Amino acid sequence: MARKRKKAGAISENKFAIIFVTGVVLSVAIILGVKVNSIKQELAKRESYNQKVIEELESEDERSKKLEEQRKYVQTDSYIIEMAREKLGLVFPDEIAIKAEK
Template identity: 30%
Template sequence: MSRGKTRAVTKKNRSGMVLIMVVVSILMVVLLSRCVVLKQRNAAYADEIASLEEQYTEEEGRSKQIESYKAYTKTDSYVEKTAREKFGLVYPDETIFREEK
C-alpha cells in the first residue's frame, strides 16, 4: 500500500511541477513581450529627444540673431538706412540721381 501512496504522491508532484512550469513559461513570454515593447518605446523616445535637441539648437541660434538685430536697431546706421528707405530722407549736401523710366 505504501507503493500506491508513493505513486499517487509522485503523480501529484508531477502535475504540480507541470502546472508551475506552464505558469513560469507564460510569465516569461509576457515579460519578453513587454521587454520588446519597452525597447521600441525607448528607441522612439530617443529619436524624439534628438529631434527636440536639434530644435533647441536652432532656436538658440534664432535667439542670438534676434538679439543681434535688436542691438543693430539701436545704432545710427540702422536709423539712417531706415530713414533713406522708408522716408526717402537724405543729407543736405547729397546729390540724388534718378533713373529715367
Template identity: 45%
Template sequence: MKTRGTGRKKRREGLGNRLAIIGITVVVLSLAVVVNVKNTSMEKKLVEYQAKEESLTRQVENEQKRATELEERRVYVQTKQYIEEVAKQKLGLVKPDEILLKPRPKDN
C-alpha cells in the same frame, strides 16, 4: 497487503509532484513570454523616444540660433546706421551734404 497500498500512494504523490512541476513550469514559461513581449514593446518605445529627443534637441539648437540672431538684430536696430538706412529707404530722406541723382525720364 500493506505493500500494495503504499505503492499506490507513492504513485499518486509522484503524479501530484509531476503535475505541480508541470504547473510551475507553465507559469514560469508564461512569465518569460510576458516579460519578453513587454521588453520588445519597451525597446520600440525607447527608439521612438530617442528619435523624439533628437528632434527636440535640434529644435532647441535652432531656437537658440534664432534667439542669437534676434538679439543681434535688436542691437543693430538701435544703431545710428540703421536709423539712417531706414530714413533713406522708406522716407526718402537724404543728408544735407549728399547729392541725389535721379535718372532722366526717357522721351520717346
C-alpha cells in the same frame, strides 16, 4: 500493491506539479519579455522626442542670437540712415539723389 499505487499516484502528482510550475514560469517569462519589449519601444520614442526637443532648442537659440544682433543693429546710426534713404527717400544736404527710371 497498495503502496505501489500510492507511489505511482504521488509520482503522477509530482509530474503534474512540475508541469504546472513550468507552465507558470514560462508564462511569466513570456509576459515579462513582452513588457520589456514595450518598455524598450517607449524608451526609444522618448529618446527620439528628447533629441527633437534638443534640436529645436538649439535652433531657437540661434534665432535668439540673430534677433539680438538685429536689435543691436537697428539702434545704430547706419541703420537709421539706411532706412531714411530706402523708405523715405531722404539724403544728406550735400548729396544728390539720382533715381533710375522704371
